[in-house]
Structures are given as C-alpha cells and as structure tokens.
Amino acid sequence: MNTKERIFDVSLDLFSKKGYDSVSLREIADEVGIKKSSIYSHYSAKELILIDIFEYFTDQFENNDLLNSKEFLLTPDNKALLQNPEMFYHKGSQAVKEMLSEKRNLKICKLIFIQMHHNENIRSFFKNEILIKPLMHWTNFFRILKEKKVIRKDTDPKLLAKEYYSFPIFLLLEMFVKYDDIPQSSIDNFFDETEDHILFILDCVKVK
Amino acid sequence: MNTKERIFDVSLDLFSKKGYDSVSLREIADEVGIKKSSIYSHYSAKELILIDIFEYFTDQFENNDLLNSKEFLLTPDNKALLQNPEMFYHKGSQAVKEMLSEKRNLKICKLIFIQMHHNENIRSFFKNEILIKPLMHWTNFFRILKEKKVIRKDTDPKLLAKEYYSFPIFLLLEMFVKYDDIPQSSIDNFFDETEDHILFILDCVKVK
DNA sequence: TAATATACCTAACTAACGGTAGGTAGTAAA
DNA sequence: TTTACTACCTACCGTTAGTTAGGTATATTA
Numbered sequence: 001m002n003t004k005e006r007i008f009d010v011s012l013d014l015f016s017k018k019g020y021d022s023v024s025l026r027e028i029a030d031e032v033g034i035k036k037s038s039i040y041s042h043y044s045a046k047e048l049i050l051i052d053i054f055e056y057f058t059d060q061f062e063n064n065d066l067l068n069s070k071e072f073l074l075t076p077d078n079k080a081l082l083q084n085p086e087m088f089y090h091k092g093s094q095a096v097k098e099m100l101s102e103k104r105n106l107k108i109c110k111l112i113f114i115q116m117h118h119n120e121n122i123r124s125f126f127k128n129e130i131l132i133k134p135l136m137h138w139t140n141f142f143r144i145l146k147e148k149k150v151i152r153k154d155t156d157p158k159l160l161a162k163e164y165y166s167f168p169i170f171l172l173l174e175m176f177v178k179y180d181d182i183p184q185s186s187i188d189n190f191f192d193e194t195e196d197h198i199l200f201i202l203d204c205v206k207v208k
Numbered sequence: 209m210n211t212k213e214r215i216f217d218v219s220l221d222l223f224s225k226k227g228y229d230s231v232s233l234r235e236i237a238d239e240v241g242i243k244k245s246s247i248y249s250h251y252s253a254k255e256l257i258l259i260d261i262f263e264y265f266t267d268q269f270e271n272n273d274l275l276n277s278k279e280f281l282l283t284p285d286n287k288a289l290l291q292n293p294e295m296f297y298h299k300g301s302q303a304v305k306e307m308l309s310e311k312r313n314l315k316i317c318k319l320i321f322i323q324m325h326h327n328e329n330i331r332s333f334f335k336n337e338i339l340i341k342p343l344m345h346w347t348n349f350f351r352i353l354k355e356k357k358v359i360r361k362d363t364d365p366k367l368l369a370k371e372y373y374s375f376p377i378f379l380l381l382e383m384f385v386k387y388d389d390i391p392q393s394s395i396d397n398f399f400d401e402t403e404d405h406i407l408f409i410l411d412c413v414k415v416k
Numbered sequence: 417t418a419a420t421a422t423a424c425c426t427a428a429c430t431a432a433c434g435g436t437a438g439g440t441a442g443t444a445a446a
Numbered sequence: 447t448t449t450a451c452t453a454c455c456t457a458c459c460g461t462t463a464g465t466t467a468g469g470t471a472t473a474t475t476a
Contacts, residue, residue: 003453019326021229024433037436038454046434114325116385118227127385159404166378167371173381177324177335196367204412211423233464245466246424254464 004042006032008056009104011049016107017180019114020050054122057108061129064095082148088141089198097191106187110176130169135161151205160205167197212250214240216264217312219257224315225388227322228258258323262330265316269337272303290356296349297406305399314395318384338377343369359413368413375405 010031014023025046029036043049081088100106116126138161145151151160171190175182218239222231233254237244251257289296308314324334346369353359359368379398383390 022326025435026433034453035455036434037456040435041453044435117322118230123385131382131385159401159408162378162401163375163405163408166375169381170370170374170377173377174339177331177339193367193370197371200367200371232462234462242423243425244464245426248465249423252465 003032003034003038007039007042007049008052012053012104012107012111015050015053016111016114019118020111021118050119053108053111054125057105057112058125060099060105064099081144082150085141085145085150085202086199089202093191093194093198100187106182109172110182113173113176134165137161138164149207151202152207155205160201164198164201168194211240211242211246215247215250215257216260220261220312220315220319223258223261224319224322227326228319229326258327261316261319262333265313265320266333268307268313272307289352290358293349293353293358293410294407297410301399301402301406308395314390317380318390321381321384342373345369346372357415359410360415363413368409372406372409376402 007028011023011028014027014031025036025039028049029039032039043052078088100109112122112126112130116123139157142151142155142157142160142164146153146155146157168190171193175186175190179186215236219231219236222235222239233244233247236257237247240247251260286296308317320330320334320338324331347365350359350363350365350368350372354361354363354365376398379401383394383398387394
C-alpha cells in the first residue's frame with residue numbers, strides 16, 4: 001500500500017470520526033508516519049484529500065452495477081415486480097448492501113452525514129442523491145403498484161415513499177451517532193430491520 | 209435587549225447556520241456591534257456561549273408543562289387513550305409544537321443536529337433525549353395499545369415505535385439540510401405531515 | 417463628592433493552522 | 447557517470463484563532 005493511499009485511508013478514518021475541519025494535517029501525517037509537509041508530495045492542498053475521497057465515492061455510486069441494471073429499472077410492464085414487489089425492494093437493498101459492505105464506503109457515508117452542514121458540495125450531494133432522487137424513485141415504485149392495483153387505491157405514493165425511506169435513514173443516523181467505528185453486527189442489523197420494515201409497509205397497503 | 213442577550217442570539221443564529229467551530233468571536237462581535245474582546249465582559253470563554261445556549265434549551269425541555277402533564281403520562285388505565293389513541297398522540301405533538309414554535313428552540317434543535325458529531329455533550333444529549341427516551345416512550349405507547357387489544361396482536365411495539373418515530377426525525381433532518389433559515393410554512397408542513405403519518409400507522413395496525 | 421463597578425475599548429499574546437522554501441538521500445534513466 | 451525525479455525531511459512563513467492586560471468613559475453607590 002503506497003503512501004498516497006495511506007494518506008487517503010487515514011484521512012478518511014479521521015474525517016469520519018471528527019469531521020474535516022477538526023482534523024489537522026499534522027494529525028494525518030503522524031498517523032501515516034511521515035511529516036506533514038510530505039503530504040504535499042501527494043496532495044497539493046488539504047481540501048484535495050476531501051475531494052479525492054468524495055470522488056472515489058461518487059464514482060462508485062455512478063458505476064454501481066446493480067443500481068444501473070435493467071432489473072432495477074422500474075417500468076409499469078415489469079411483471080415480476082407486480083407479482084412480487086418485495087423482490088424489487090430486495091434488488092435495491094442488494095445494491096445498497098454491496099456498496100456499504102466496503103468499509104471505506106460506510107465511512108464516507110458517515111462523513112457525508114457529519115460534514116454536509118459544513119460543505120456546500122457535500123450538502124447538495126446529500127440533498128440530491130440521498131434525499132430527492134431516492135424519494136422520487138420510491139414514489140414511482142408505489143405509484144405503479146397503486147396503478148396496477150397491487151396496493152390499495154386510497155394510498156398516497158408520495159407519503160408511502162417517505163414512510164418507507166425515512167426508516168433506513170433514521171437507522172443510519174442512529175448508527176452514526178452511536179458508533180465511531182461501526183461494528184459489522186450493527187450493519188447486519190441495519191439490513192434486517194429495514195427488511196422487516198418494508199415487509200410491514202407492504203403488508204399494510206397491499207390489496208388482500 | 210441587553211448585550212449579553214444579543215451575543216446569545218447572534219451566536220445561536222450563526223452557530224445554527226455554520227456550526228460552532230466555523231464561527232469566530234470576531235464574527236459574533238461584528239454582528240452584535242462591539243469588539244471581540246468585549247464579549248469577555250459577558251462570557252469568559254467562547255464555549256460558555258454554547259453551554260449557555262444548551263442549558264437554555266435543556267431547561268425548557270425539562271420544564272415543558274405539556275410533556276410533564278398527567279394527560280401526557282401513559283398508564284394502562286387511561287381510558288381516553290384506549291378509546292382514542294390519536295388524541296394521545298395529539299397531546300405529545302402539542303408539546304413538541306409548543307417547543308418548536310419558539311424560533312430560538314428551533315435553531316437550537318438545528319444546532320444539535322449539526323453539532324452533535326463534534327461535541328460529546330451534545331451527542332449524548334441527542335442519543336438519550338432525542339433517540340433512546342422517545343423510542344422507549346412510543347414503544348410503551350404501542351405496547352399498551354396492543355395489550356388492550358386496540359391494535360393487532362401480531363404487531364411488534366418496538367418496530368412500531370421506530371416506524372412512527374423515524375418519520376418526524378427524517379423530516380427534521382430534511383428541513384435542516386434544506387434551509388438555513390427555516391420558514392414558518394415548512395414548520396407547519398412538518399406537523400401536518402407527521403399528523404398524516406401517525407394516522408396512517410394507526411390505521412394500519414388498528415383492530416377493525 | 418469620591419469610590420466603585422460596569423461595559424466597552426485598543427493592543428498584544430500564544431498556539432495552532434495550512435502552506436512554502438529549500439535541502440537530501442535514493443532510484444532510475446540518458 | 448551524470449542528470450533528473452521522487453519522496454521525504456527541517457525550518458519557517460503568514461494568518462487567524464481564542465484569550466488576556468490594561469486603559470477609559472459612564473453610571474451607580476457610599
């Protein structure tokens with residue numbers, strides 16, 4: 001593992017625990033085992049480390065196979081979906097699981113939660129990619145289920161989207177507040193609870 | 209309005225927008241219209257401003273009449289609750305509404321969301337008072353409803369508590385990410401959406 | 417009227433920050 | 447063998463942070 005990667009990982013680790021501003025280059029250098037000025041051989045400014053971390057994440061976000069797969073795309077003709085909406089949820093959940101199973105990504109995710117109020121780029125990423133787009137996605141999901149009479153007609157797709165989505169976001173927030181280093185058991189638990197949750201919601205609104 | 213109060217309010221305003229560390233005493237002093245060293249006539253250290261703000265909030269939290277009223281206390285013998293659980297929710301919601309209707313409290317609430325990852329006191333306050341205790345409260349709520357057969361017996365009070373509570377927390381987070389200054393319309397909307405939400409949940413699990 | 421306290425000021429201090437200059441040892445290419 | 451580059455070093459820079467010292471004008475109290 002080369003020095004630049006070590007700087008990347010040490011920075012990410014510290015940033016995700018204390019926030020960007022509270023971590024000094026001296027601290028990073030100490031942890032890596034070099035002098036602070038040597039960091040400049042790899043990153044020409046502190047902020048470029050943060051940008052690098054953030055780019056690493058968004059690249060993965062955009063290139064995630066499952067999130068972009070045809071199976072994940074929701075169309076009104078998707079027979080499999082209509083017969084088994086839980087299956088469709090499962091696909092999406094798989095994509096998130098794949099992403100968060102890498103420790104780096106989980107740390108970046110935490111960093112985003114911590115840092116979004118202090119950095120305009122991260123804030124707008126959170127707003128668009130973590131709030132608006134997923135909510136649109138799930139609204140569409142419930143809208144189609146409603147059109148196709150899989151779920152009751154007195155339901156509001158937009159409300160249901162929030163009903164569904166607020167739960168895992170809450171769990172993430174809870175996790176990030178609770179732990180500096182997030183244990184694997186807690187991650188597993190996150191997916192279990194979210195699974196129970198979607199089953200509950202679907203059971204509530206399905207046409208019996 | 210005396211100078212100390214002005215320092216309090218200006219600090220709260222800036223802290224809730226940019227976070228504690230990103231706001232300098234110069235900035236606060238400029239906004240108040242005095243020199244930075246004059247702040248020390250009122251607060252002997254920067255952190256004492258934050259502590260003062262935080263104490264102001266927790267005092268209100270502990271002394272909130274509605275939250276401590278008998279009507280709010282949940283007992284298995286509470287006939288009114290069993291006949292109309294929506295009413296019980298309404299009481300709790302009133303207490304929160306009363307609290308957040310004061311602009312200062314809303315700003316402090318935002319400050320807590322922003323600052324909790326950087327301050328151990330605020331983090332543990334959030335963990336205990338905003339996460340653990342409310343979840344216990346709502347678990348108890350659903351547990352009694354279940355015992356008294358108001359809601360279905362195949363429900364899990366703990367899951368229901370999270371089902372209920374994750375939603376308003378999500379809305380708060382959404383609001384704090386979206387706005388620097390939170391407009392009244394957004395606050396009104398928060399309570400409307402939360403009301404729709406609890407009605408939806410109760411409707412889902414009620415014995416018909 | 418004299419003494420005291422308050423609320424502000426200017427000016428300076430110390431510590432820490434991100435960043436730069438300039439040098440050195442080791443490696444690789446010409 | 448010379449040249450050039452890389453990755454690191456020591457030492458220092460300017461800036462800004464929170465904080466303190468010491469002074470002044472105003473208002474209150476003895």
